[in-house]
Amino acid sequence: MRFQRAAVILRIKGDTKPLQVETFRFVQLQADSAYEQGLAHIRAGRVKPRLSDSEALGNYIDRQVRTRLREQYSNLGIDTSGSGPVRVNRRENISSENETTYRRPDARVDKIAFDVTLTEKTLKTxxxxGFFDTDFRPSHVVIIRPRQLGGRYSYIITRPEMNR
Structure with missing residues (x-):
């Protein structure tokens, strides 16, 4: 219901803040769920690791979360494939360098990038x-880790020049 309300606010007022909050809540729940499912699939031999079980689990979680988030946005009439403020797993160009490169956050809602991961990340990562160097210049990167990992499972990294 809150997610639906956030979508309406986006459409009517153009305000992305409620959608940013609901995206975080939704992605956290999906990451937690996908973590459990991924572990079960690995144990049952349905997910084959290339390098390690951890890599296979991380890839599984990423795919599941992105798919479910795209479906959620689609069900609410939010386009995530174009150049709009809401995007899922899309290239974000870095054109300040000699040649254009890119980063691909798991999701983006306006000036917030979301990254689902098993490992802790910092501004030194x-x-x-790279996310902060993209042309959309996010103000924050939200790191979302499955709660089952314990400790600091989800947190926000603020753009360095905003800390001053």
Missing amino acids: AQIR
Whole structure:
């Protein structure tokens, strides 16, 4: 219901803040669920790791979360494939360098990038620095880890120049 309300607010007022909150809540729940399912699939031999079980689990979680988030947005009439403020697993260009490169956050709602991961990340992580270098210049990167991992499972990394 809250997610639906956030979608209406986006359409009517153009305000993305409620959608950012609901996206975080939804993705956290999906990451937790996909973690349990992924572990069960690995134990049953239905997910074959290339390098490690951890890599296979991470890839499984990413795919599941992105698919479910796309479906959720689609059910609410939110386009995630174009150049709009809401995007799922889309290229975000970095054109400030000599040649254009890109990063691909799991999701983006306006100036917030969302990254689902099994590992803790910091501003020193190349991927996170890359998100901040993209042309959409996010104000924050939200790191979402399955709660089952314990400790600091989800947190926000703020754009460095905003901390001043």
